[in-house]
Amino acid sequence: xxxxxxxxxxxxxxxxxxxxxxxxxxxxxxxxxxxxxxxxxxxxxxxxxxxxxxxxxxxxx
Amino acid sequence: xxxxxxxxxxxxxxxxxxxxxxxxxxxxxxxxxxxxxxxxxxxxxxxxxxxxxxxxxxxxxxxxxxxxxxxxxxxxxxxxxxxxxxxxxxxxxxxxxxxxxxxxxxxxxxxxxxxxxxxxxxxxxxxxxxxxxxxxxxxx
Numbered sequence: 604x605x606x607x608x609x610x611x612x613x614x615x616x617x618x619x620x621x622x623x624x625x626x627x628x629x630x631x632x633x634x635x636x637x638x639x640x641x642x643x644x645x646x647x648x649x650x651x652x653x654x655x656x657x658x659x660x661x662x663x664x
Numbered sequence: 665x666x667x668x669x670x671x672x673x674x675x676x677x678x679x680x681x682x683x684x685x686x687x688x689x690x691x692x693x694x695x696x697x698x699x700x701x702x703x704x705x706x707x708x709x710x711x712x713x714x715x716x717x718x719x720x721x722x723x724x725x726x727x728x729x730x731x732x733x734x735x736x737x738x739x740x741x742x743x744x745x746x747x748x749x750x751x752x753x754x755x756x757x758x759x760x761x762x763x764x765x766x767x768x769x770x771x772x773x774x775x776x777x778x779x780x781x782x783x784x785x786x787x788x789x790x791x792x793x794x795x796x797x798x799x800x801x802x803x804x
Contacts, residue, residue, distance in 0.1 A: 604722055604723060604764075605723060606723060606724075606725060607720065607723035607724055608724070608773050609720075609724065609773065609776065611772065611776075614724070614773075614776040614780075617716075617717075617720060618717070618776075618779075618780065618783065621713040621714075621716055621717040621783075621787065622713075622783065622787065624709055624712070624713040625709075625710060625713045625714070625787040625790055625791065626790070628706050628709050628710055628713075628791075628794070629710075629790045629791060629793070629794035632803065632804060
């Protein structure tokens with residue numbers, strides 16, 4: 604098994620993508636709703652990722 | 665008017681043979697429950713998401729958590745992590761069978777890997793619940 608070294612950002616992005624995909628698939632009832640909800644979840648993951656990143660950067664001084 | 669409101673009657677549990685095979689297969693093979701219920705597209709997406717997360721967890725050299733005693737938080741984390749790992753199904757069994765036993769080492773990448781392995785199991789639980797709801801006719 605090859606070893607992979609991802610940065611924090613890459614790992615968090617991959618995590619968001621997989622989690623959004625599953626949340627989109629299992630939550631809604633039509634394909635369109637699933638697509639929209641998956642994209643919505645992914646967008647929120649990314650927004651929170653950047654938000655927390657900046658918060659940690661600013662809080663660190 | 666009485667202060668106690670009557671609870672609506674509880675719906676009876678659907679028979680095991682209706683949902684059992686789909687849920688069991690959903691646990692064993694990520695997306696397998698949906699495949700059994702002829703939701704091929706969704707089955708493929710679930711398989712892709714869970715297996716991708718699991719494989720990246722392995723490639724980042726994440727640790728399989730094992731049940732461990734101690735204080736409450738440690739117990740919840742290690743027992744919960746172990747259960748989540750097992751809930752990934754066959755990918756976990758294959759990895760263990762091939763002797764994957766990464767020790768806990770310090771480092772952000774390993775830590776991410778451990779979380780990826782645990783989350784793959786949690787995502788599979790969501791897939792199992794969805795397969796259950798489709799099997800009993802609550803969802804299409």
